[in-house]
Amino acid sequence: MKQIKNNEKEKVFLVGFDTNRKSDITTEDNIKELAALARTANADVVGQAIVRRGPINPGSFISKDKANEIGDTCREHEITTIIFDDDLSPSQQRNLEQITEIKVIDRTNLILDIFAGRARTSEGILQVELAQLDYLLPRLTGKGINLSQQVGGIGVRGPGEKKLEYDRRKIRNRMHLLKNEIEKVREHRQRHRQKRQDNYLPIITLVGYTNTGKSTLLNNISGSDVFVENKLFATLDPTTRRVTMPCNRKALFIDTVGLINKLPHQLVAAFRATLEEITYSDILVHVVDISHEHFKNEISSVEKVLEELKVLDKPVIFAFNKIDILKDKSVINKIKKQKTKSVFISAINKQGFEELFKAIDGILKKGIKAYNLKIPQDRNDIVSSIYEHNKVLKTGYKENNVILRVELNAADAGKLKQFIIRRRKKNNG
Template identity: 45%
Template sequence: MSTRSRAKAARRRAISEHTLGSGPADLFSRPGGGERAVTVHVRLPGDALDAADEFVALADSAGAEVVGRFSHRRDAPDPRTFIGRGKVAELAAQVEALEAALVLVDQPLSAAQERNLEADLGCRVLDRTGLILDIFAQRARTFEGRLQVELAQLKHVSSRLVRGWSHLERQKGGIGLRGPGEKQLEMDRRLIGGRMQQIERRLSKVRRTREQGRKARRRRQLPVVSLVGYTNAGKTTLFNALTGASRLAEDRLFATLDPTWRRVDLGAGTAAVISDTVGFISRLPHDLVAAFRSTLEEVSDADLLLHIIDAGAEEREHQIEQVEAVLSEIGAEAVPTLRVYNKVDTTALTPGRLNDDADGCAGVRISARDGVGLDELLAAIAARIAPLRVRRQILLAPEQGRLRAQLFRIGQVLEERYTESGWLEVAVELPHHELERLCVREGLLPERITEWQAADMPC
């Protein structure tokens, strides 16, 4: 039997041992850890930088034992194997010499490219998207997180089904037994589609629960501050330092997946809700962004974002660009942001506040691990939050009921009454950037917005 035939037979046996729809881990046959792996880094002309070390860190975070590294430069991907026939032969020799059981490719592969590489190399092949999904599947702890990861995995695996067995073709119909019946491949696709619909229904219920939580926080008039940043920038360590929590903080990529909220006192009688969120990374799979929509909505609905930056990272500017790109993708680019340069203990930088030309705070340098610069950070957060929420009296026309519903959703409606002409006056407290969004997207006229004081409208 040829190498290609043996690889196909092994892959079919591995897949057939699992039942679709029983959980994220059932989609792939994965050991718990310690797999011997070879990483393949292919740099294309459009790549911003060489991120081979980051991909090795990703493999280590997934539990793989990296025993070899293979680097290659190409002007364009090979349509069959991505790396080309000659490089496949070199890679196969390295895999055999190192007795590796897994090849990890730092590029998104098509289903055909992945199957062709597995056939030529005689071992399992995983692209960047599959590796990140595997890490997320390991780290998800909450019910919502597991559903989100499983949904992303199902979307990814739906294009990689290879079974086409004909043992179900006896399901034929008609007097002359016209045509074949449902094949195993078609049955798998139907099962996956049904499971995805079931997960979407469950996630919709979770999203409603999240929305209720956001409304409760708005009723308490507590501003929400979300920690965002590149993975392994130190968000969870800072979260623990600010709130006194004891969340697990590890020096590895995607150590945090499920969001958490805690109240923190900012001094002078003010407080805020701090949320720790999942880290971002370059070329974050779109399926993950879509599946984690309800989680990422917490970021876009925040009053202030703390962009945590690893001050000692060599690719610091690139990481900042990637985080800002993801924020723009999820609609959070308009949320006020304060940059926090963490891990200054690993650099020669001095902790403290960074002033801009307008004598404002452009950022804060801290060490979350050592607790250095946290007082300056809390003062900067309090100064940024103070003008973020505004109280306005808004005049709505009778046909603007949809806009009234949005005011209830994004802010705290203090009072409302109808005028003699049938218009509605609404007193609302809401984030300033949300008010700007309403003016731009909903056509809310500035002349219908006035400052509000408690005596403006009688109860």
């Protein structure tokens, strides 16, 4: 069996299984997405097969004959990896490798591999390693390791690949250690969040399917430089940017990891600390690639994860992106009738941002009132903090005081109570 080097372009073969279940997304669509995932993992997709006949074989998922046939094709074309679109059980994976004599991985394994290659921050690296080990553990046989661990390449790259002996006890210990480390990071994040809440700034989180343009949007509303790429899962770790909106209100915008159909449960579990950011936001901006043929299904996939995180009760604005390349513009009017809180943008051309900000401002305004404050001039610290965090409508000076008209939420109004100028009630008598 050929050893695969880390940066070598692997030739891969994709396999889908048509269950004949009625759904808008066909097996072909799933395979198309699987091919995009494979290319993201630096693989060269050489062939594919969609198995349409017969029930699922519990031992080898597809029939032995079909597996043999695929094995022959792969050897003929020097293909080193077969990727199944469906989750394989550890024994199915092993049996398929025995029949085909080729390394076999599944979609989950592939996604884990991409995440492993993308993780940059210490938190991301810990989380990916945990997810990889969680996936690996049930796949260790009594004899030790299966083919994928022997030949290397896609499926075993990244943190989990470290010279860790494939020994169950050692893996369990390592997982325990990782969980503790992740918990520490989580606590640190919580303290940080507390600080952020103390000087209240509204938090707007960009969520959405992978490759819809979340990072492009963040870059173009904040003038920052977050990594953008036409590949899946360009972003893993949440990036936060402070943005002053045209209405002069300041807010924190957070870019998050893109979601995908059939997102491995190991990843959702391991990335809970990262995804938790979403739980603390005031508004979700759900970025949708309206030019994508199946954008409605992508919305549902994202909503499924949001439901799992129990955040669907938060105000959501749908930002339908990439209108610059949308061919059938009539779609826009149809959506407008169905979804009230939707804006249509082109993140790349900075189009439609005004509408987006207006929608955000509209939601934030609720529960916010305008107050007149009188602050002694020597309390410049307070004045600048207000300028920093709140929307100031008017500024003036009177004697040795700064007079501000400013929008405050209830919490901030409480903190600044001593400076609020109370209007005297009119005396009617």
